[in-house]
Amino acid sequence: xxxxxxxxxxxxxxxxxxxxxxxxxxxxxxxxxxxxxxxxxxxxxxxxxxxxxxxxxxxxxxxxxxxxxxxxxxxxxxxxxxxxxxxxxxxxxxxxxxxxxxxxxxxxxxxxxxxxxxxxxxxxxxxxxxxxxxxxxxxxxxxxxxxxxxxxxxxxxxxxxxxxxxxxxxxxxxxxxxxxxxxxxxxxxxxxxxxxxxxxxxxxxxxxxxxxxxxxxxxxxxxxxxxxxxxxxxxxxxxxxxxxxxxxxxxxxxxxxxxxxxxxxxxxxxxxxxxxxxxxxxxxxxxxxxxxxxxxxxxxxxxxxxxxxxxx
Amino acid sequence: xxxxxxxxxxxxxxxxxxxxxxxxxxxxxxxxxxxxxxxxxxxxxxxxxxxxxxxxxxxxxxxxxxxxxxxxxxxxxxxxxxxxxxxxxxxxxxxxxxxxxxxxxxxxxxxxxxxxxxxxxxxxxxxxxxxxxxxxxxxxxxxxxxxxxxxxxxxxxxxxxxxxxxxxxxxxxxxxxxxxxxxxxxxxxxxxxxxxxxxxxxxxxxxxxxxxxxxxxxxxxxxxxxxxxxxxxxxxxxxxxxxxxxxxxxxxxxxxxxxxxxxxxxxxxxxxxxxxxxxxxxxxxxxxxxxxxxxxxxxxxxxxxxxxxxxxxxxxxxxxxxxxxxxxxxxxxxxxxxxxxxxxxxxxxxxxxxxxxxxxxxxxxxxxxxxxxxxxxxxxxxxxxxx
Amino acid sequence: xxxxxxxxxxxxxxxxxxxxxxxxxxxxxxxxxxxxxxxxxxxxxxxxxxxxxxxxxxxxxxxxxxxxxxxxxxxxxxxxxxxxxxxxxxxxxxxxxxxxxxxxxxxxxxxxxxxxxxxxxxxxxxxxxxxxxxxxxxxxxxxxxxxxxxxxxxxxxxxxxxxxxxxxxxxxxxxxxxxxxxxxxxxxxxxxxxxxxxxxxxxxxxxxxxxxxxxxxxxxxxxxxxxxxxxxxxxxxxxxxxxxxxxxxxxxxxxxxxxxxxxxxxxxxxxxxxxxxxxx
Numbered sequence: 001x002x003x004x005x006x007x008x009x010x011x012x013x014x015x016x017x018x019x020x021x022x023x024x025x026x027x028x029x030x031x032x033x034x035x036x037x038x039x040x041x042x043x044x045x046x047x048x049x050x051x052x053x054x055x056x057x058x059x060x061x062x063x064x065x066x067x068x069x070x071x072x073x074x075x076x077x078x079x080x081x082x083x084x085x086x087x088x089x090x091x092x093x094x095x096x097x098x099x100x101x102x103x104x105x106x107x108x109x110x111x112x113x114x115x116x117x118x119x120x121x122x123x124x125x126x127x128x129x130x131x132x133x134x135x136x137x138x139x140x141x142x143x144x145x146x147x148x149x150x151x152x153x154x155x156x157x158x159x160x161x162x163x164x165x166x167x168x169x170x171x172x173x174x175x176x177x178x179x180x181x182x183x184x185x186x187x188x189x190x191x192x193x194x195x196x197x198x199x200x201x202x203x204x205x206x207x208x209x210x211x212x213x214x215x216x217x218x219x220x221x222x223x224x225x226x227x228x229x230x231x232x233x234x235x236x237x238x239x240x241x242x243x244x245x246x247x248x249x250x251x252x253x254x255x256x257x258x259x260x261x262x263x264x265x266x267x268x269x270x271x272x273x274x275x276x277x278x279x280x281x282x283x284x285x286x287x288x289x290x291x292x293x294x295x296x297x298x299x300x301x302x303x304x305x306x307x308x309x310x311x312x
Numbered sequence: 313x314x315x316x317x318x319x320x321x322x323x324x325x326x327x328x329x330x331x332x333x334x335x336x337x338x339x340x341x342x343x344x345x346x347x348x349x350x351x352x353x354x355x356x357x358x359x360x361x362x363x364x365x366x367x368x369x370x371x372x373x374x375x376x377x378x379x380x381x382x383x384x385x386x387x388x389x390x391x392x393x394x395x396x397x398x399x400x401x402x403x404x405x406x407x408x409x410x411x412x413x414x415x416x417x418x419x420x421x422x423x424x425x426x427x428x429x430x431x432x433x434x435x436x437x438x439x440x441x442x443x444x445x446x447x448x449x450x451x452x453x454x455x456x457x458x459x460x461x462x463x464x465x466x467x468x469x470x471x472x473x474x475x476x477x478x479x480x481x482x483x484x485x486x487x488x489x490x491x492x493x494x495x496x497x498x499x500x501x502x503x504x505x506x507x508x509x510x511x512x513x514x515x516x517x518x519x520x521x522x523x524x525x526x527x528x529x530x531x532x533x534x535x536x537x538x539x540x541x542x543x544x545x546x547x548x549x550x551x552x553x554x555x556x557x558x559x560x561x562x563x564x565x566x567x568x569x570x571x572x573x574x575x576x577x578x579x580x581x582x583x584x585x586x587x588x589x590x591x592x593x594x595x596x597x598x599x600x601x602x603x604x605x606x607x608x609x610x611x612x613x614x615x616x617x618x619x620x621x622x623x624x625x626x627x628x629x630x631x632x633x634x635x636x637x638x639x640x641x642x643x644x645x646x647x648x649x650x651x652x653x654x655x656x657x658x659x660x661x662x663x664x665x666x667x668x669x670x671x672x673x674x675x676x677x678x679x680x681x682x683x684x685x686x687x688x689x690x691x692x693x694x695x696x697x698x699x
Numbered sequence: 700x701x702x703x704x705x706x707x708x709x710x711x712x713x714x715x716x717x718x719x720x721x722x723x724x725x726x727x728x729x730x731x732x733x734x735x736x737x738x739x740x741x742x743x744x745x746x747x748x749x750x751x752x753x754x755x756x757x758x759x760x761x762x763x764x765x766x767x768x769x770x771x772x773x774x775x776x777x778x779x780x781x782x783x784x785x786x787x788x789x790x791x792x793x794x795x796x797x798x799x800x801x802x803x804x805x806x807x808x809x810x811x812x813x814x815x816x817x818x819x820x821x822x823x824x825x826x827x828x829x830x831x832x833x834x835x836x837x838x839x840x841x842x843x844x845x846x847x848x849x850x851x852x853x854x855x856x857x858x859x860x861x862x863x864x865x866x867x868x869x870x871x872x873x874x875x876x877x878x879x880x881x882x883x884x885x886x887x888x889x890x891x892x893x894x895x896x897x898x899x900x901x902x903x904x905x906x907x908x909x910x911x912x913x914x915x916x917x918x919x920x921x922x923x924x925x926x927x928x929x930x931x932x933x934x935x936x937x938x939x940x941x942x943x944x945x946x947x948x949x950x951x952x953x954x955x956x957x958x959x960x961x962x963x964x965x966x967x968x969x970x971x972x973x974x975x976x977x978x979x
Contacts, residue, residue, distance in 0.1 A: 032809035036817060039798035039861060043820050046858045050835035057838050105733040112730030126965050127734060131741050133961035135919055137938040138954040141946060142740035145747060145758045193737060243826070251828020254921065258942060268830045268922075275834050275926065285838060288831045299826055374881050394884040395893075401885045407878035411900040420896075421886035470886065 058285035068281065080286045084270050088290070091266040094181070094256075095249035098188035102196040102245045103238065105189070110200035110237070111230075115209065128197055136191055140258050143187055147177045147259070179261035187255035192248060196241040203237030204230070239306050247295055267291055324385030324398070324473030324506060325350040326371055331380030333366050340366040342530045343380060348474075348508055348523075350385070353500050355509045355521035359553070359691075363530040364510045365404075368476050371508065372401050385473055395424070400467035401476040405483055406459050408451035414438070414462055415447040421470040437469045440499075457488045464496070468503065475500075477509040481516060493519050514554050518542070526550050528691065542603075546589045548682055551601055553691035558607070558651040561684065562600040564592045572681065574600055577647035581623045583679035590683035597684035604652040606678040609641060611661060612669040622673040627651070629668045639664075643672060741958055748951035755945025767948035771956075774947040777937055781953065784934040787849070788918040791856035795917075796910045798857070799864025800902075806865070807872035824862045832859060833926035840927065847929025855927045856917040863916065864909035871905025872898075 058076060062068035081088070109128070117124050131139060146153055154177050157163045166172040172180040207230065215225040231238075253268030267287060274284035326348040333341045341363040348354045356364040369375040371382055373394035381390045389397050400421070408417050418437055422430045438444045441461035451459055460480060467475055480496070481489045497520050500507045511517050517524045518538035525535045526549070534546045545551035548559060562581060566573035572588055574581045581600055590598055602623075609629075610618055618624070627645040634657075641653040641664070653672065655664075664670065721728075747757055751764035772778035806817065824832060836855050837847075845851060879901065883893040921935040928936060938950055 032805040032811040035801045035805035035809075036811075039802040039865075040817060040820065042798055042858065043824070043861065046836060046839070046854055047824055047832070048820065050832075050839040053842055054835040054838045057842075105729075105736065108726050108729035109733040109737075110730075111726050112734075116727055116730070122969065124734065126962060127738060130958060130962050130965070131737055132915055132919070134741055134744060134954040134958045135935055135938055137921060137935050137942070138744055138950055139740040141758075141938070141942060141950075142743040142747070145743050146739065148758055150759075190736065190740065193733070197733075247826060247828055251830040252922075253830065254939075268828070271830050271834055272925070275837065281838065281841070284834055288834045292827060292831045295828060296826065372881075372885060374885070393890075394881070395887045395889055399885070401882070403878050403882055403885075405876070405878070407876060407882040409879060409882070409897060409901075411897075411903075420883070420888070424883075424887040424889075424892055424896075466886065 054285045054288060057281050058289055060282050064279055073282070076282050076286045077290065080283050081290065084267065084287065087265055087267045087270050088294070090264070091250050091268070091291075092294075094185055094188060094264075094266060095246050095252075097185050098192065098249045099196075099242050099246045101185070101189040102193050103242060106193055106196035106200055106241065110197050110204055113197075113201050114204035114207075115212075125201075128194055132194065137254065137258075140187055140191065140254060143183070143190065143259055144178065147183055147186070149176045149178065153177070178259060179264070181260070181264055183259040184255050184264045184266075187259045188249045188252060191252070191255060192245040195244040195248070199240035199244065200234060200237040203234045203240075207233050235306065239303065243299060243302070247299065250295055251291060326354075326474055326506065326508065327383040327386075328367070328371070329381045329383070331367070331370060331377045331382060333363075333370060333375060334378045339530055341370075341377075344532060346525065346532065346535075348506060350506055351504050352522045353497070353507045353509065353520060355511060355517035355524045356527055357511055357514060357517040357524050357553075358527035359512055362527040364527045365478055367527070368401075368478055368508060368510045371474070372399055372476050373397050374401075398470075398473040399476060400470050400472040400474075401478060402460075402463045402467050402480045404479045406451075406463040408459055408462055408466070410451055413448050413450055414443060414454070417451065417462055418466045418469055420466065425470075433469060437465045440468075441465045456484050457492065460484060460492060461495075464499070468499070468505070472505060474506045474508060477507060479511055480509070481511075481513075489513075489516070496520060518554070526553060528553075544587065544589075544680060545601070545682070547690070548599065548686045548688055549691035551680075551682065551691075552689065556604055556652055557601045558604060559682070559688050560600045560602075560648050560651075561688075562598055562681070564594055564596045564598060567592050567594050567596075571676070574598065574681070576600060576625070577645070579623075579625050581679060582676040583623075583681055584677055587677075587679065588681035590681060592681065598681045599684050599686070599688060601680045601682060602674055602678055604640070605638075605654040607651070607653045607672050607674045609643070609653055609655055609661075609664055610671050610673060611663045612671060613663075615671045618671070618673055621676070623676050623679060625651070625672045627670055627672055629664060629666050629670055632664065632666055643670065645672070741954075744951050745955045745958070748948060748955045750948055750951075752948065757946045757948050757951065767952045771949050771952045774949045776932065777934075777947070777949055777953070780932045780934045780937040783849075783931070784918055787852055787856060787933065788914050790853055791860055791917040792910050792913040794853070794857040795860035795864050795913045796906060799861045799909060799913075800868050800906055802861075803865045803868035803872060803905075804902075807869050821862050821865050824859055825866075829859070829920075829922040830926075833923040836923070837926040847927060848931045851927045851929070852924055852931060852933065855923045856920060859920070859923060860913035860916055863912050864906075867909035867912060868902060868905045871908075872902050875901050 056070055057068065059070050059072050059074065060068040061071045061073045061076075109124075113121055113124050113128070145151065148154065154163070154175070157177070158175050163172055163175055163177070166182060167174065171182045171185075177183050177186075211229055211233070212225055215229045216222075220228060250266075251268050253266055253272050256264050256266045256269050271284050271287045271291070274280045274287065326346075328344055328346040330343045330345060331341065332339065332343040344367065346367075356367060358364045366375060370377045371384075373389070373392055373396075377390060381388055383389065384398065409420065412420070415434055415438070419430045419434045422433060435444065435447075438447055441464060443458060443461055443465070446454060446458065451462065454462065460483075463480070477496070481492050484492060493516055496507075496509075509517070509521060518541075521538065523535065524538055524541055526533045526541065528549050534541055534550045536544075541550060542554055545554065545557065548557075551557035551559065560576045560581075562574040562576040564572060565575050565580070567585070570585055571582050572585050572592055574583070583600065585592070588598065590596070592598055612626070615624075625645050625648065627643040629641055630644045630650065631642040633640050636657075638654045638656050639660070641655065643651050643653055645651055651672065747760070748767055749763050749765060750757055750760055751766060752759065752761050767773070802817070802821065805811070806814070806821075833855070836851075836858065840847060840851050875898075879897055880893055883897040884890070888896060919935060920933075921939060924933050924936060925939070932940070934953075938946075941947060941950060
């Protein structure tokens with residue numbers, strides 16, 4: 001027997017009293033609250049409170065010189081919407097197209113890593129993640145070189161008359177790609193592609209490859225197997241990936257700024273310039289709120305529809 | 313308590329008084345009194361959800377009882393946390409630390425108690441379970457059987473008063489399970505520690521344990537030595553869960569003497585009065601039971617040659633399956649339903665084929681009787697499911 | 700008869716075979732195409748780090764030169780901004796990892812009131828465009844009259860990294876077998892020892908993933924920093940500024956170096972891990 005530091009057995013009254021119901025001590029029940037306290041306090045002060053501040057700012061009127069006051073000036077919202085609705089529509093449209101493109105491009109890559117890469121899996125994985133480590137601004141600037149007017153890409157597209165078609169569709173202008181919607185969407189797609197590939201890969205990787213064999217055994221052709229087995233099982237990845245792509249893309253202003261012209265400005269560009277250049281804080285706050293509300297509404301609807309509410 | 317280095321340590325006894333556990337409105341364990349004598353190999357047997365694991369966890373200190381007390385070697389440990397109890401557990405699926413190698417897994421308990429020189433003890437223990445060369449491997453690199461032995465070594469090295477085993481063989485295949493049953497039994501005899509073993513496998517419980525407590529619905533149905541439980545089940549649950557029983561609806565015709573006389577359908581059955589666990593007066597309903605391997609078959613033509621004084625039932629063979637050492641028959645007895653019979657394949661009567669008219673007969677001393685106010689099928693399906 | 704059938708089949712096959720090959724490998728081809736799309740800008744950045752442009756902008760190939768590589772800090776303020784970014788990233792990682800790990804443990808291991816509320820508070824920062832969070836935080840600082848600079852950037856970074864750490868750590872802790880902790884307690888480890896010797900080491904990969912993600916997010920962040928930096932310049936802000944004024948080649952040098960260092964780290968880590976596994 002080994003020594004234990006146990007004190008003498010606690011005096012316990014006999015059976016009658018020992019039938020009392022025991023409860024967990026208070027100290028133990030408080031542990032989760034102590035763990036939560038610092039982080040949640042941080043989020044309340046630096047995330048929730050700022051949103052409240054912003055709400056109040058959006059209802060203020062005044063000027064920099066005289067100061068701003070809450071006047072419940074709701075009209076700021078209507079004015080902002082009336083003036084900037086094209087940028088709103090553009091943001092949603094660009095983000096939606098970029099998301100669809102990310103899904104279309106990202107799915108084969110995720111599938112490749114999950115099922116086909118074999119011993120190359122880690123190498124491919126590194127190649128997907130490694131670009132992250134170069135500042136995304138630098139990489140976005142590289143697209144200026146790639147899509148430059150006299151560059152090989154534009155040359156080839158011109159040669160194949162692709163740009164004539166795209167110009168007719170209104171997504172490029174003349175014989176150039178830069179400073180057109182195509183360039184901005186291309187940049188958005190590029191920037192958020194890894195956010196699509198990684199969740200897709202995670203949910204594809206969980207699929208037992210034997211399920212593919214089982215589907216084949218049960219007379220499903222490869223395309224049917226994909227449609228009936230693989231894709232439905234990868235739904236969590238699809239939902240997570242589309243959210244992780246759409247949300248930041250809708251609020252982005254870097255691609256529009258670096259790769260677009262004034263005709264491709266998105267709502268992020270407007271908020272940024274209102275806040276940092278025009279210093280019209282109420283309008284910037286109102287625009288932020290409209291963007292936030294619109295995105296939350298779309299996301300909620302989307303999650304409801306795709307039936308993956310336990311995502312979070 | 314004294315500090316000694318000898319691997320042999322005498323076990324302590326476990327005494328549970330009025331112990332119960334409720335989760336909200338669900339009662340996992342009803343107030344329960346149980347004594348596990350020091351040095352014994354005790355099994356808690358039952359289907360999943362019967363409260364056996366909860367009982368074990370209350371002894372380990374991983375679950376605090378809602379009411380009642382736990383005593384180890386006469387000391388009340390009810391409110392002591394697990395790390396202050398001289399009790400160790402072999403967990404279901406072993407719960408080996410994946411970030412530590414085998415050596416460190418086994419040394420874990422010693423180190424936590426501040427013992428500096430663990431090398432000798434750990435090596436001895438690894439040799440005992442024949443895993444010496446594996447010391448620096450990670451648990452994931454071992455087979456199921458090896459992991460199981462690590463889990464046992466990790467617990468035993470602490471010389472606990474009581475070793476708790478929670479379905480320790482559940483994850484192993486049949487052959488390995490048999491081997492480990494004998495191995496565990498050997499270790500228990502060697503170290504003399506009290507073992508409390510939780511299992512759903514009735515064969516495992518009967519092979520290994522000195523005493524078996526059969527649990528059902530949060531209560532102990534019956535407690536006793538394996539043979540005692542098997543031969544004299546006190547409830548239909550025990551009769552059906554431990555092996556198979558033929559239970560026959562019957563009525564007491566004659567009571568009072570050494571023997572009871574029952575009427576089942578048109579037949580008369582006799583049994584020793586002490587083997588009836590229900591109060592039996594003339595006219596009472598009881599369930600007469602007999603184990604399938606105790607019953608013999610005779611072709612109807614040969615019925616006349618049977619010895620006097622045996623219980624007999626006429627019937628027809630419905631199905632026969634040959635399984636090597638024995639043949640299992642399903643016999644349809646008019647008015648009483650289907651009965652099972654296991655016949656050793658010693659002298660096979662070619663006439664005993666499905667459709668044959670036969671007579672079932674057995675020694676009245678092998679008959680038992682149970683209270684008829686119970687579900688006649690209790691525990692019958694659970695066994696299938698658990699196995 | 701059979702032979703005849705076979706020859707006819709092979710005769711028809713050639714065009715078919717190419718098609719079949721294409722059909723079988725279409726996913727691989729498409730996947731590799733996407734991979735090329737992802738890698739292309741990095742290659743351009745790398746190639747153009749050896750350029751010697753004529754004007755202020757480094758968008759067109761002029762001629763080969765290693766000038767930028769021999770003098771990476773030759774541009775005013777760039778290496779200073781790089782240092783600042785690293786410093787902020789380190790502190791933001793520490794802050795977010797500590798706070799986030801605590802929340803993750805509470806969420807994964809305990810039942811308590813307001814669980815749903817806490818979950819929403821964690822989820823919202825990730826479900827919100829950065830520009831909204833950036834503007835609202837800047838509004839708070841403006842209203843409080845807090846001077847923009849190092850501290851405001853750090854606070855902003857911890858705030859948006861926090862949720863990602865919680866998500867990463869929570870997933871790991873949730874997948875951990877609770878019996879491991881019970882086993883530790885059964886083997887005489889006090890709650891504190893159990894946490895330090897079992898829970899923490901097993902949760903470590905999740906914590907490391909959260910920390911790594913924080914570092915990357917913080918180091919590379921532009922939008923939120925831009926709103927909350929005042930006149931302080933981090934490396935992404937320096938790049939942004941140079942996109943308007945003229946892009947020095949040194950930016951490409953830094954970008955390439957970061958890429959190579961990252962790839963190198965991953966490979967070294969992997970081979971070291973493989974060696975360790977082989978040894979044991």
